[in-house]
Amino acid sequence: MARQDTAAEERGAGLKDMAVRAVNDAGGAIGQLASGIGTALPALLVLVWLAVTAVLSLVGVGLLMVPAVLSALHALAGRERARLARHGHEVIAPEPPPTRLRLALVDPTTRRELRWLLRHATLGLLLGLLGVLLPLVAVRDTAFPLFWTFLPEDPTATSIGLGTATSWPDAFAATLLGVGWIAIILGLGPGMARLQAQPGRLLLAAGPDTDLSLRIAELTATRAAALDAHATELRRIERSLHDGTQNRLVTVTVLLGAARRQVARDPAGADELLERAQSAAEQALAELRTVSRSILPPVLADRGLAGALSGLAAECAVPCRTDVEAPERCAASVEATAYFVVAEALTNIAKHSGAGQAAVTVRARGGRLNLRIEDDGRGGAGGTSQAMGTGGEDGGSGLTGIRRRVAAHDGTLRVTSPPGGPTTLEVDLPCGS
Numbered sequence: 001m002a003r004q005d006t007a008a009e010e011r012g013a014g015l016k017d018m019a020v021r022a023v024n025d026a027g028g029a030i031g032q033l034a035s036g037i038g039t040a041l042p043a044l045l046v047l048v049w050l051a052v053t054a055v056l057s058l059v060g061v062g063l064l065m066v067p068a069v070l071s072a073l074h075a076l077a078g079r080e081r082a083r084l085a086r087h088g089h090e091v092i093a094p095e096p097p098p099t100r101l102r103l104a105l106v107d108p109t110t111r112r113e114l115r116w117l118l119r120h121a122t123l124g125l126l127l128g129l130l131g132v133l134l135p136l137v138a139v140r141d142t143a144f145p146l147f148w149t150f151l152p153e154d155p156t157a158t159s160i161g162l163g164t165a166t167s168w169p170d171a172f173a174a175t176l177l178g179v180g181w182i183a184i185i186l187g188l189g190p191g192m193a194r195l196q197a198q199p200g201r202l203l204l205a206a207g208p209d210t211d212l213s214l215r216i217a218e219l220t221a222t223r224a225a226a227l228d229a230h231a232t233e234l235r236r237i238e239r240s241l242h243d244g245t246q247n248r249l250v251t252v253t254v255l256l257g258a259a260r261r262q263v264a265r266d267p268a269g270a271d272e273l274l275e276r277a278q279s280a281a282e283q284a285l286a287e288l289r290t291v292s293r294s295i296l297p298p299v300l301a302d303r304g305l306a307g308a309l310s311g312l313a314a315e316c317a318v319p320c321r322t323d324v325e326a327p328e329r330c331a332a333s334v335e336a337t338a339y340f341v342v343a344e345a346l347t348n349i350a351k352h353s354g355a356g357q358a359a360v361t362v363r364a365r366g367g368r369l370n371l372r373i374e375d376d377g378r379g380g381a382g383g384t385s386q387a388m389g390t391g392g393e394d395g396g397s398g399l400t401g402i403r404r405r406v407a408a409h410d411g412t413l414r415v416t417s418p419p420g421g422p423t424t425l426e427v428d429l430p431c432g433s
Contacts (some may be wrong), residue, residue, distance in 0.1 A: 022186050024327045027359040028365050029189035032087045033131025036196050038126035039080045046072050047121045070099040077113045080200045088367030094206040116203040127196040134185050142178030144172040190357055248284035252277045305335050312343055317359045326364035330431035337405050344402050345373040353377025371427040379421035
């Protein structure tokens with residue numbers, strides 16, 4: 001009987017996990033579809049601009065517009081690559097394509113971008129609009145019984161304009177349609193997001209004939225940064241153990257030896273030495289706990305990333321609020337990096353910024369973990385609007401340590417800190433590193 005109850009509980013937990021996963025996937029898909037409108041609408045405008053330029057080129061006037069429209073096309077393609085990367089689809093950019101007409105006509109990258117433009121301005125825009133419209137009609141139809149009595153006489157019962165509501169059964173029939181919309185969102189939302197992203201993933205990526213030496217150099221630098229960060233961490237742990245814990249243990253050994261020699265002739269002095277030895281052992285134990293927590297904080301396993309960051313905010317000397325939305329767990333090393341980045345940033349804020357308040361915002365979507373730490377301090381940290389990537393040592397030792405941790409995961413770090421403030425630190429990490 002107990003075994004059957006356990007099996008039933010496991011099935012229930014499995015169904016709950018599946019439901020939560022489906023809702024999270026659908027929510028991420030709707031967000032991705034909606035973000036696609038941000039490039040699909042400009043794509044439609046650029047497509048119209050291209051058509052006008054082609055027509056005017058027949059009389060020669062459009063030839064003057066070609067460099068501008070090609071520059072707009074290439075810039076929009078770059079925005080789409082960045083959007084796909086934010087949602088977990090990294091697209092390796094090719095070499096910058098030409099903007100002169102004669103070179104663009106034979107350039108394979110430009111031809112692929114034109115094919116992407118046509119598909120994204122039509123199908124991509126339609127899917128994006130559906131991604132925004134479906135949740136709205138689902139909410140409207142599902143909640144129709146709550147407000148139908150306040151509508152004018154014989155109101156339309158559904159969001160698609162069919163049927164009228166003259167009784168409660170009619171109103172609840174509209175709710176069934178709303179449930180159908182929800183089922184469509186849960187079932188088809190992720191597929192629609194993949195379909196919208198597919199042209200960009202296929203057509204905007206570097207072709208097989210593209211020189212990837214720059215990307216190889218970036219990965220080489222990232223690997224070197226990871227090894228450097230690992231070596232730095234090992235040196236820090238070694239110094240902590242050597243300068244702190246080891247000295248405490250040596251003190252314990254010396255005191256125990258002195259107490260053993262003194263116990264026969266001076267018991268009171270021996271007790272005093274033993275008490276000092278016990279105090280030194282407790283201090284050594286506390287230092288060992290501190291070192292172990294600095295390697296992988298146990299609070300991450302106990303309370304998750306949201307709870308761990310809430311604890312950091314509560315201990316910060318500057319009033320700090322946290323806003324964490326991380327329904328999907330990242331790799332332990334990534335969460336540890338996020339924890340240490342926030343801890344170091346809050347320490348810097350408390351010591352150097354003169355800020356009155358700080359804020360930490362975390363979002364985990366599309367296989368990426370995004371951190372944003374803000375303060376209203378005096379600014380001037382690491383320069384103004386400065387991208388902190390894999391190179392350079394700007395910003396002091398605190399930002400250098402953050403940069404190394406982020407680079408070890410092939411992430412990106414950007415610091416915006418004009419003189420007078422405010423300061424914003426943005427970190428983007430892949431969840432699965």
